[in-house]
Amino acid sequence: MEKHFRLLVKNAKQVVQVCSKGERILTGAGMKKLSILNESNKDGISIVINREGNITAIDHHLVVMRDFGSYTFDQEIDATGKCILPGLIDGHTHPVWAGDRVHEFAMKLGGASYEEIHAAGGGIHFTTGKTQEASEDELLASFKDRLQSMIRYGTTTVECKSGYGLDTENELKMLRVLERARKEVPIEISSTFCGAHAVPKGKTAEDATKDVLENQLPAVLDLNKTGDLHVENIDVFCEKGVFNREQTEQILKAGVNGGLAINFHGDELTDLGSGELGASLKARAISHLEKVNDRGIEAMAKAGSIAVILPTTAYILRLVPPPVRKMIDAGVPIALGTDFNPNAFCLSMVLTMHLACVIMRMSMEESLVAATINAAASVGRAETHGSLEVGKIGDLIVADITRILEKCLKGKIKIDT
Numbered sequence: 001m002e003k004h005f006r007l008l009v010k011n012a013k014q015v016v017q018v019c020s021k022g023e024r025i026l027t028g029a030g031m032k033k034l035s036i037l038n039e040s041n042k043d044g045i046s047i048v049i050n051r052e053g054n055i056t057a058i059d060h061h062l063v064v065m066r067d068f069g070s071y072t073f074d075q076e077i078d079a080t081g082k083c084i085l086p087g088l089i090d091g092h093t094h095p096v097w098a099g100d101r102v103h104e105f106a107m108k109l110g111g112a113s114y115e116e117i118h119a120a121g122g123g124i125h126f127t128t129g130k131t132q133e134a135s136e137d138e139l140l141a142s143f144k145d146r147l148q149s150m151i152r153y154g155t156t157t158v159e160c161k162s163g164y165g166l167d168t169e170n171e172l173k174m175l176r177v178l179e180r181a182r183k184e185v186p187i188e189i190s191s192t193f194c195g196a197h198a199v200p201k202g203k204t205a206e207d208a209t210k211d212v213l214e215n216q217l218p219a220v221l222d223l224n225k226t227g228d229l230h231v232e233n234i235d236v237f238c239e240k241g242v243f244n245r246e247q248t249e250q251i252l253k254a255g256v257n258g259g260l261a262i263n264f265h266g267d268e269l270t271d272l273g274s275g276e277l278g279a280s281l282k283a284r285a286i287s288h289l290e291k292v293n294d295r296g297i298e299a300m301a302k303a304g305s306i307a308v309i310l311p312t313t314a315y316i317l318r319l320v321p322p323p324v325r326k327m328i329d330a331g332v333p334i335a336l337g338t339d340f341n342p343n344a345f346c347l348s349m350v351l352t353m354h355l356a357c358v359i360m361r362m363s364m365e366e367s368l369v370a371a372t373i374n375a376a377a378s379v380g381r382a383e384t385h386g387s388l389e390v391g392k393i394g395d396l397i398v399a400d401i402t403r404i405l406e407k408c409l410k411g412k413i414k415i416d417t
Contacts, residue, residue, distance in 0.1 A: 099130025
């Protein structure tokens with residue numbers, strides 16, 4: 001009986017698998033040890049992807065043709081002379097909103113801090129107001145455009161947060177947008193409820209915490225149970241003047257009790273001990289960490305909590321970068337995200353990786369690991385995404401470069417999912 005497969009990518013000069021032995025996360029020196037397949041005597045590397053989208057085979061082309069040459073494929077891609085990599089995974093974004101904040105750029109250039117802009121009535125509340133005014137269809141249209149841009153830059157999986165609604169009606173509106181886009185755009189979405197992203201105008205942090213716990217989160221969890229939403233993560237902006245450590249812990253624990261994984265903002269502008277807090281709660285991931293202390297680093301390493309590093313934030317806000325080298329040396333798993341939002345307008349994981357190398361002093365190998373297998377782990381997908389191995393989802397990049405470790409990640413990129 002003739003067998004029918006979805007895709008054959010053939011004759012690549014190099015395939016960067018990242019992992020090849022079932023690793024689900026890489027830490028320390030392991031972040032520099034990539035699994036790479038190279039052509040031999042002009043016999044390139046080929047990949048077979050089945051009808052369900054999973055990798056069935058990955059080997060030298062002659063071996064693949066011996067085993068699959070008589071089968072049919074919906075599509076064949078000639079990757080001769082090119083490099084194949086796993087699709088990039090963006091571990092932290094805020095992509096659903098209306099109302100950019102370009103007008104605040106002059107304030108930043110003039111030296112205004114995030115807190116000063118926030119205190120002046122700018123920042124997140126400008127975007128929140130515009131997002132609340134926008135219809136679900138309007139938000140969906142702009143979100144889909146952003147997702148298409150991400151895909152063109154090589155992103156095939158993305159973590160997406162709510163957080164510009166700040167009340168039940170509008171937070172659910174944002175989460176419905178994520179749900180609709182999941183069905184309409186060929187990209188994997190990990191949905192995060194972030195109703196505790198800011199304190200609404202006219203309310204205290206105590207008021208906002210109560211609203212999240214008593215109204216917003218129960219509504220999200222109810223819709224998860226019915227299958228109308230597929231929210232996976234709970235997030236809180238744990239920061240001075242926003243949600244303190246105690247309030248953050250209350251909300252995160254409530255999310256865990258509802259079946260959500262912890263993936264929250266911590267120690268960005270102020271050392272509030274978020275690293276230690278997250279580790280004590282067995283957080284899957286903690287983002288930012290510009291101000292994380294040594295105790296937090298040690299605790300995260302022991303707990304296996306992933307540090308989602310956001311180079312664009314440090315760059316745009318002129319922050320002291322997080323101590324990434326210290327975290328790597330301590331054994332903290334490092335992932336990367338663009339932190340795409342109205343305040344950090346970056347849709348490219350390639351640029352994020354570049355900034356990680358230059359600003360955070362990561363190596364090219366480390367930045368690729370952080371943008372693939374470790375980022376997959378940060379959104380609970382390391383079993384299926386983040387490396388090119390038999391059985392995993394066949395999300396991949398065919399890059400018009402000869403060898404990934406000889407040239408930077410640049411050039412024409414074609415995405416196939």
